[in-house]
Amino acid sequence: MEYTVQKLASLAGVSSRTLRYYDEIGLLKPARVTSSGYRIYGQAEVDCLQQILFYRELGLGLEDIKEIITDPAFNAQKALTEHRKKLLEKREQLNQLIANVEKTIAHSEGRTEMSDKEKFEGFKKKTIDENEKNFGEEIREKYGSDTVDLSNAKFLKMTQKQYEEVTALAEQVTKTLTEAMKTADPAGELGQKAAGLHKKWLTYYWNEYSKEAHAGLARMYVEDERFKSYYDKGQLGTAEFLRDAILIYTGFKQ
Amino acid sequence: MEYTVQKLASLAGVSSRTLRYYDEIGLLKPARVTSSGYRIYGQAEVDCLQQILFYRELGLGLEDIKEIITDPAFNAQKALTEHRKKLLEKREQLNQLIANVEKTIAHSEGRTEMSDKEKFEGFKKKTIDENEKNFGEEIREKYGSDTVDLSNAKFLKMTQKQYEEVTALAEQVTKTLTEAMKTADPAGELGQKAAGLHKKWLTYYWNEYSKEAHAGLARMYVEDERFKSYYDKGQLGTAEFLRDAILIYTGFKQ
DNA sequence: AATACACCTTTACGCAACGTCAAGGTCAAC
DNA sequence: GTTGACCTTGACGTTGCGTAAAGGTGTATT
Incomplete structure (x- = not known):
């Protein structure tokens, strides 16, 4: 496949000026130039540009990038x-x-x-x-x-002690959840407490907590039989209750 | 607390030139200037600088930042x-x-x-x-x-169709897992296929897939009774098997 | 009182990585 | 053959500072 400046530029999401500039500083030369002076890029240049953009994303200067990719020992x-x-x-x-x-x-x-x-x-x-x-x-x-x-x-680094903590926490979640179910109000104090404990429990396993992921998990609890059955074991509707509590907790629902 | 340029600069991790520049363009004026022309920053300026650096981290231009923080309707x-x-x-x-x-x-x-x-x-x-x-x-x-x-x-946006897909996928995971268990080799073809399907299934619920989170979930399957019991329902040891397959799949174990 | 030394000041030019005209050639189509 | 979307090479502008240069200030020590 062959590309003109514009074509390659829009493919890669950069401006044509950028490509001309890269040519100017010797970072990325076109595969060939037509008799009328048009720049034509080929497969190798596409791949090279990808590399360049990777490094650029990391905040490296173009001079450094040039050194890296023109290095004969470049792996x-x-x-x-x-x-x-x-x-x-x-x-x-x-x-x-x-x-x-x-x-x-x-x-x-x-x-x-x-x-x-x-x-x-x-x-x-x-x-x-x-x-x-x-x-x-x-x-x-x-x-x-x-x-x-x-x-x-x-x-x-999760020690025996932490393991015990996380087990205790899981128990607490279940217990609070049972209590909260009686109020029938996922937005209430107990419902929100359960959601908060559930978050705390989660952070033992996830290295990045995000409300989105938490909300997603909550939905999964209801959507998927394997999770739903666990929560509904004690009382029917618990999975839904927990989902609602978490959705409110994370702000995806009021 | 009062700070001179250098003091505030090193506190915030910027150069004193940056602070002088921010003064120059009217982005952050010192609280007062001594008779000898020294810039003195106070508490309000510390907080303001924090705001500025937040926005800067987002890649916002200093002019935009200025507009935002000097806007009287700024919330x-x-x-x-x-x-x-x-x-x-x-x-x-x-x-x-x-x-x-x-x-x-x-x-x-x-x-x-x-x-x-x-x-x-x-x-x-x-x-x-x-x-x-x-x-x-x-x-x-x-x-x-x-x-x-x-x-x-x-x-x-998960449509009925997608819902059916995800359900089918879950079934496939279980089926492949049952088959893979017979080989007793989580690193084998079937074991890895199961891990791959599991990943695919996950992406329906998670908006950001990462190997770390995937591996974390795998560990959770074993560590936590509520998940373990589901997987071990068919055959004992399935949760461990899946965990190992995923850990290998994600590169956390060979 | 002088000296040292770490601070501060303004002024000003330099730099990267393009954006943005300007002035003009090229190519395919109608 | 002319329209319009492409391409070309200059060349100057912009942002967010870095980096001297040339000089004043604060305070501790001799």
């Missing part, structure tokens, strides 16, 4: 794995930021106090590095460096 | 919620990109084929907007604009 395979790792780190940073925003919202609602120092957490990448320092090494030794990431660390 | 609460939404969208995009990288890795290993168009998925922000255009309005009408987000849309 595309390895670069991609490296890539993926960095993206995961970036997502982790984003999660920190989201947590920070949520904390700030809570703060502005007057629920919690924040020190000046806390207010800037999540902006500094340091936090991730520190985490790595704390957990990374020992696990790396055990399992090899490739399989290590923060989520992993979270699970492997 | 911090609402802005923060808006904020959070954008961050979640950004994370969604990141997830797309990560999926893309993984696909590319698979592609370069010769496992799958990728079209040129697929190669650039996740780079374009447009996709989100288009999604909004397609699904946003009708749902917004039904539920009010605040509760709308993509995950929501995803669920609500």
Whole structure:
């Protein structure tokens, strides 16, 4: 397949000026140029552009990118794995930021106090590095460096004590839920307490909590027999009740 | 607490030049200036700078930020919620990109084929907007604009047909799992097929798939009675088998 | 009282990664 | 042969600072 500037540009979601600029700085030359001076890109250029955009997304400068992809010892395979790792780190940073925003919202609602120092957490990448320092090494030794990431660390660090906690929590959820069912009001205090406990329980297993995922799970509890039957074991309609409580808790329903 | 440029800069993790620049463009003026011309920042400025950095992290231009925070009708609460939404969208995009990288890795290993168009998925922000255009309005009408987000849309758009698909898929998972159990090898073809189907099934409920979350769920199946009992209903040890297959599938175990 | 030294100031040019005209050539179709 | 959607090469503008340059300030120590 052959592409003109515009064609390739719209395919990749960049401007034609960008492609001309990349040509200008020698980052991405067209496969050939017609007698009238038109730039024509081929398959190899498509793949190369993809690589470039990957690196650009990571915040690398174009000069650095050029060095990387023109390196004769450049290993595309390895670069991609490296890539993926960095993206995961970036997502982790984003999660920190989201947590920070949520904390700030809570703060502005007057629920919690924040020190000046806390207010800037999540902006500094340091936090991730520190985490790595704390957990990374020992696990790396055990399992090899490739399989290590923060989520992993979270699970492997789950001690016997935490296991007991999570079991107790699961019991508490069921108990609160039974009580709440009597009120028949998922928006009520007990219903919301059950939803909150359920969230707490979830965070033992998920490394990123999001309201969306929580709400999605709640719906799954009703939609899917395998979950529904568990919750409805005690009393019919419990799965629906829990779903409604969580949907209200997460703000997807009032 | 009062801060000089340097003090505030190092507190917030920016340069003093940045603070001077923000002063210059009228984005963040110091609380007062000493007789010798030193800039002195107070509590209000600390909070304001935090706001500015939040918006900056989103990629908003300083002019836009200025408009937002100097707007007399500026509602911090609402802005923060808006904020959070954008961050979640950004994370969604990141997830797309990560999926893309993984696909590319698979592609370069010769496992799958990728079209040129697929190669650039996740780079374009447009996709989100288009999604909004397609699904946003009708749902917004039904539920009010605040509760709308993509995950929501995803669920609500689940048609009868999709519901049948997901049910069929669940059945397939169980069936494949039963077959796979006979081989007693979670790393084998059938075991991996079951894990793959399980992933496919999951994506109907989760709006962001990640290997970490998938692996976490797998562990949950074994750790928690309510899930374990469902899977072990047919044959004892099925939950463990599925967990192992998924852990291998997601690369957390070989 | 002088000196050192870490802070602060303004002014000003530099940079990346394009956006945005301007002025003009090309290509396929009608 | 002319219309209109493409392409070309300049060249200057923009954003968000970095980075000197040249000089004033605050305070501790000699």
